[in-house]
Structures are given as C-alpha cells and as structure tokens.
Amino acid sequence: MEEQGLQTPLVVQEYGKRVGPYSKDEIVCEFKKQLYLAGPLMAVNLLVCALSMISVMFVGHLGELALSGASMATSFASVTGTSLMIGMGSALDTFCGQSYGAKEYHLLGIHMQRAMIVLLSTCIPLAFIWANAATLLVFLGQDPEISAEAGLYAKFMIPSLFGNALLQCHVRFLQSQNNVVPMMLSTGITTLLHILVCWIMVFKSGLGSRGAALANALSCWLNVSLLALYVRFAPACKKTWTGFSKEALLNIPTFLKLAVPSAVMVCLEIWSFEMMVLLSGLLPNPQLETSVLSISLNTCSMLYMIPLGLSSATSVRVSNELGAGRARAALLAIRVSMFAVITEGVLGALILIFGRKLWGYCYSNEEEVVSYIAQMMLLLAGGYIVDGIQSVLSGAVRGSGRQKIGAVANLGAYYIIGIPLAILFAFVFHMGGKGLWFGIIAALFAQSLFLLILTLCTNWENEAKKANQRVHDSMIQDQVS
Known part of the structure; x- marks a missing residue:
C-alpha cells in the first residue's frame, strides 16, 4: 500500500501502514x-x-458558620473558576502533546505562553x-449569613485564581513531554507545607477563615514558583522552553478554537454534579439527603x-503518537488504557461494595445516615466503573x-439524559437521593457510549494526518506572522 500523508519535514509518517495484531x-x-505517567x-x-x-x-474548628x-x-x-481553568488549560493536551510527538x-x-496569556486574561472578569x-x-436563594461568610472567603481566594491559571499551564506543559515526577514532588512539598501555612494563617495571624483562603493562594503560588524554576533551569526542558517569545501573542484565536470547547466539555460535567447537590436540597428531609449526597460525591x-x-x-500518549504520525500506536494506547481502567474500576467497585457498611461511620454515628450511605455505596460502585471508562475515552478525545x-x-x-432522568427518579418516582444518583449513572453511561462509538468509528490514520497538519500550521503561521 502506498504511503499517504502531508509532505512536511516534521516527522517520518506511518500513514497507510497496515494495522496488524499487537505483539x-x-x-x-x-x-x-502509561504506568510511569499515570502513577x-x-x-x-x-x-x-x-x-x-x-x-x-x-x-471547621472555627465554628459551623465559618465551615x-x-x-x-x-x-x-x-463552578465559576477552577473548572474553567482546568478546561481551558486542557487545550494544551492537544497543542503541546502533538507538537512534542512531532519533535517540534x-x-x-x-x-x-499563549495559554498563560489567555487564562490570565480570563481570570480578570472571574x-x-x-x-x-x-x-x-x-440572589441564587442561599442563606444571607452563610453567603456573606462565603463571599468574604471567596474574596481572599482571588489570588489563587491567577495562580491556578499559571499552574494549569505548567502542568500541561510538563505532562505533554512525559515529565511528571517534578509535578508530583512540587505538589507534595506544597501540600506538606500547606498544613503549617494553614495553622499559622488561621490560628496565629488572627485572620480566621480568611487566613485559610490566603493559605490556599500562598500554596498555589508556591507550587507554580517551584514548577516555573524547574522549567527555567532544568536540562530536561532546555529544548521545550527557550524563553519568552512575542510569537505567543499571535494566533490566539487558533488556541481559543480548542480552549473554549475544552472548557465547555469539562464545565458541563462538573456543573451537573454540583446541580445534584442543589436538587437534593429540594427533597423531603433535605438535611439528610444533602449530607448523604455530599458524602457520596466526595467519596x-x-x-x-x-x-x-x-x-x-491517555491524553498524553494519544497526542504524542498522533503528532509523530503513529496512528497504530495511538490506538494501542487507548486499548491499554481501557483495559487498565476497567480492571481498576472492578477492584474499586468491590472495595466500595465490601466496605459500604463501615464507610458511613467515618462521617456519622447515626444509624439512619450510616444505613443510607451503605445503600448509596452500591450505586457508587456501579457508576465508578462507567466513570473510569468515560474518563479514558475523554482523554483520547483531548x-x-x-x-x-x-x-x-x-x-x-x-x-x-442525565439531569432530566435524575429529576424524574427523585421527584416523580420519589426515589430521593438514590434517584438523583441513578440520573448521574445514566449520564455517565450515555457519555461513555457516545465516546465509545466515536472512538470505534474514528479513522486514526486521518487523525494522525490532522495532528501533523495542526503542528505544521502552527509553525507556518508563527513564521508568517
């Protein structure tokens, strides 16, 4: 079979190569x-x-209102900030991952740098x-006293919003080049120090809950600083970081074409889970329902x-291999990830099932709460396997x-599908919080099915061509501009 593909100097193409069984x-x-990356x-x-x-x-040690x-x-x-930063930053999974695979x-x-400009600009209205x-x-109907306390906490969290924007960019930058250990070390150092920072800011500075919000910001900026220093001075980043460039100011619309749908993709999922908590407050016995559903979501x-x-x-491996023109290897990465996540999902579900009668005691000594949590754990077990499948398939999409x-x-x-069914089960069939969770499971199943059909119907050789073209266009546009 004759080789097809773009005649560019980026990589040696494998388009048209017969896909046989993997050794x-x-x-x-x-x-x-994948184990090296995922761990x-x-x-x-x-x-x-x-x-x-x-x-x-x-x-929580300052009182119920503060908590x-x-x-x-x-x-x-x-809902209003973190999810947007994660979503927009995930556009780098595509751009950086495919560029790294193409050896550009x-x-x-x-x-x-382009992502940093876009994300920091987005932080201003946020x-x-x-x-x-x-x-x-x-305005949304929350308790005025709690809202005032939450508003004060949110104001002091604003510095962390900008820090998180930069953090997402650095994480995706390093992640796309399979350099994940420094991220683990910097986050570990930050988390350990965060305990001390929180203790000082909350109890010793007299700032109370405001101190906890500022502690979040300090820890976030510490993490960013550690990663920025690593990127600047580490030999591993010598080829990928060559200093600030005015080219980052160009082709921002091209970045936005992926960043905006990336943000929508992430936010739609996160917002739906938050909506379940709000809906639980409308059920009979809302205190029990909200508490149990919150515990279930946290778990x-x-x-x-x-x-x-x-x-x-999965996102890293697929983007790297497509950028290198190796469609066959990208497909193998998805298959291995699917096997791993299903295996892990079954083990996780078994742990939830066998530990369901004990987990509730970590949160309450009331038998009603513990019994309700045990019932919810069975639903969580079923949803967990499906959730893992959709997460891997979503990684392949990115x-x-x-x-x-x-x-x-x-x-x-x-x-x-999900939210309408949740409302139907919870309020029409009077299934309560379990009905809401049935809606979530239905949404996860539908999401997994849609993405699985998309993956099975994908011509991966064409996707490798598109990836190569995307990298090539980035080079040409930057040079022309």
Missing part, C-alpha cells in the same frame, strides 16, 4: 509508559484535592465575579483521582483535538 512486547512497553499524575490529583480539604478542615461559608465558597470557586519542541514553550460572590449567592471525587490519572496519561465533539457528547449525556 506482547508492544503491549508491555505501552503499559509501562505520579494520580498522586498529583490526590494531593491537589488534599489542599482544599486541609483548608476546610482548619476552618458552611468556606464549603460554599469552595464549591462556588469550583520549541512550539511547546510558545503554546504554554475575579470580579468572586469579589461579588456574596451578592450572587443571595466519588476522591476515588476518581485514579481514573483521572489514567485519563491524563489527545486527538476533538473537544468540540466531546462538548456535544457531554451536553447530551448530562443535560438531555
């Missing part, structure tokens, strides 16, 4: 690569979650939203850090630069 050595090699990324995800948890735990305000502010920040290393630094969080929360979020690491590893399709899939899965 044992190829599978083992791919598994090792540190799982640790990073867990440590980042721990930062917010530590802050809220310290605030409620900090919790509400944290959720508000996640200097483009990684330019892409990162900062005004955070500054007026109290007013917005009251799910903590466990999700494992498949999220595999998702990021790696191949098809975030627009991913955003449409998430819109349909969560807002056309």
